[in-house]
Amino acid sequence: MQLKPIHQQVVVIVGASSGIGRDTALKFAQRRAKVVVAARSEPGLKSLVEEIQALGGEAVYVVADVSDFQQVKAIADQAVAKYGRLDTWVNAAATGIIAPFEKITPEEFKQVVDVTLMGQVYGVMAALPYLKQEGRGALILISSMEGRRSLPLQSPYSAAKHGLEGFLDALRVELQYEKWPISVTSILPSTINTPYYNKVGTKIGVKPSGIPPYYSASLVADAILYAAEHPTRDYVVGDAGKLLDLLQRISPPLTDSLLQVVGFTGQYTAQAKSEDDPNNVFTPISGYDRVEGDFGKLTIPSFLDAIDLNPSIKRGAIALAALGIAAFLGAWANLGSRE
Template sequence: MQLKSIGQQVVAIVGASSGIGRDTAVKFAERGAKVVVAARSEPGLQSLVAEIRNLGGEATYVIADVSDFQQVKAIADKTVAEYGRLDTWVHTAATGVIAPFEKITPEEFARVVDVTLMGQVYGAMAALPHLKQEGRGALIHISSMEGRRSLPLQSPYSTAKHGLEGFLDALRVELQHEKWPIAVTSILPATINTPYYNKVRTKLGVKPTGVPPYYQPSLVSDAILYAAEHPTRDFVVGDAGKILDLVQRVSPALADSLLLAIAFQGQRTNEPKSADAPNNVFEPIAGYDKVEGDFRNLSIPSFLDNLDKNPPLKWGALAVAALGIATALGIFGKNEI
């Protein structure tokens, strides 16, 4: 499957007013792509388009709530009307309620699923006809490591991300069966330093935080741009996410014990915050139209992501590791004899 170079692409980015989406939009534009950005926050979109144009890029915006299919469809339609086609669809929009399950209302749970899962489903529904019209392209959906391993206190978000992984698995095989050269990628970030934890609703009594360590949004946007040119099934961003994924695969009970030890206190700061504080669950809120959140001091580098962008190096490293393990086992076996 051959995807266009980024400089030749028309890209729609949903959930672009802040965080990963905002950083991704700027990077696509810097490399010559034409971009259409969408979110609920018009001030955030206006400032983003102005930033891109000041850099010499081409961009326009669409205001949309992703829980409404017609509004999502309008993003894809606007992209084609403005630039003649759609090559890559990037979907980052999400919201959350951080609280014990018993304190979450049915309306709150449903809203998180509507935005974080159904919004992504609507995105694929809206984008696919245009990608098929073009004859190739990429669907890039921002999932989460919570799509592989749920976290306590984040049951609606974890539910939505698990559902997204199931949806993408089914869609990917259907497109392969129909022989469409359309890449379907799931990006699964670990804890990322975006304004997400400023904007979501919390019932912990304090401002929430992700379980450290944090990684900077640029790691995720770099993975997205890589997937836009290189068909990629999934991409776990952040070494801690890769470790958690391995633990979950080897022993879910061990992952349970690990999270029991660190995830409850690890998602709490010491900053008081009430349940009725402004949040973005049902409406956008002002003041957070930026890329980074408040946890840069907890951010660390990630070393293994570069292996995922270099498959020969990745498989070579794995082969060396396997050979080393086999050699060690052989030595131990001889010693036992």
């Protein structure tokens, strides 16, 4: 499967007014892609398009609520009307509520799922006909490590991300069976320093936090741009997420025990916040149309991501690991023969 170079692409980024989506839009524009950005926050989109244009890039925006299919379809329609085609669709829109399950209302749970899962499903429904019309392309959906390992106090968000992983697995096989050269990628970030934790709802009495360590949004944006040119099934961003994924595969009960220790206190800050304070669960809120969040001091580098993004280094690391395993097995066999 061959994807176009980024500078030849028309790219839609949904959920682009802040955080991962905003950084991704800027990086696509810097690589000379034509960019269509969408979100609920018109001020955030306007400032983003102005920033892209100031860099010499080309971009337009569409205001849309991803929980409404017709509004999502309008994003794809307007992208094609403006630029004549669609090559890559990126969906980063999400919301959440940090609270014990019993404190979450049915309406709140449904809204988180409608935005965080159904918004992505609607995006694929809207984009896929245009990608097939073009004859190739990429669907890049921002999932989460919570799509593989749920966290306490985040049941609706975790449920939505698990649902997204199931949807993408089914979709990917259908497209492969029909022999469509359309890449389907799930990006699974660890805890990322974005304004997400400023904007989501909370019923724990304080401003919520992700479980540290944090990673930069630029790591996720780099993974998205990589997947836009290199067909990739899934990509876990952040060393901590890779470790959590491995631990979950080895022993879910052990992971349960670990999260009982760090999964509750790790999501609390010392800053009081009422459940009545503004949040973006049902409507956008102003003041957070930026890439970075408030946890820069807790942000660390991710060493394994550098390997994942560099095929030559990755091949070398795999070869080195294989040699190490072979040497270990050889030594073990020699030891056994001596006995």
